[in-house]
Amino acid sequence: MVTAYDREFLTGTVGVLILSLLTERAMYAYEMLQEAERRSAGAFHLKEGTLYPALHHMERAGLLKAAWRESDAGRPRKYYSLTAKGRRQAESKRRQWKSILSAMRAILGDAGA
Amino acid sequence: MVTAYDREFLTGTVGVLILSLLTERAMYAYEMLQEAERRSAGAFHLKEGTLYPALHHMERAGLLKAAWRESDAGRPRKYYSLTAKGRRQAESKRRQWKSILSAMRAILGDAGA
């Protein structure tokens, strides 16, 4: 379900997306890929080449912390969770996202509703 | 009112923004800058270095056409309007934008509402 428009619209949203998912619970990267796809009914298809570097970057920035856990089958999984700084960032980003949303609505008229 | 977050969130939205403004009426670039700022109550501060290249690109792509008109005072203004192709594009982009919006809502939970 990867269409050409994904990219232009997705740009900049990946950060908020990760922060929001991790606000709910700790998750591993592969799980995030599936969750994003499932919840958007296939509209989003987060790419691995986008997600992994983003996670590493956010970990370096002190927003996330990672912990390996064994799984019943297959390779161990690397679970990410929010640090205190990450939780503050999540809150802040969400507020910003809302403000951008309403601004877009104002500019687009009913088109953005 | 330029804040650091503008960029990440704005990415990819400029195209839709232009198409939507021009759906209403022909406008010149400087006017678009003001309109975007006014309607969003200062939340958006479209940059000239973003807008002008975007307009030129969209004109080359056959989405817009430009026409110079004299003004009572100052320099002549370059009015942009949608071509037939541009109108189709505007419709299509708006639909995509809506689908992305609802996908984001689904992922963010009430955070995106």
Next chain:
DNA sequence: GTATGATACCTTGCCTAACAAGGTATGGTG
């Protein structure tokens, strides 16, 4: 027994959009 696909992690290199910072020109206001 081996091929394939799902799971699960990762990196390198390219492309393009957004921006900062600069430039030109005109008219009005202090």
Next chain:
DNA sequence: CACCATACCTTGTTAGGCAAGGTATCATAC
């Protein structure tokens, strides 16, 4: 005369998203 708002534009940098590759484990199918 200086300065600001209007109005157009360009160049160079940066950073984010992605395609395409790679590694390893396990289950299923043939």
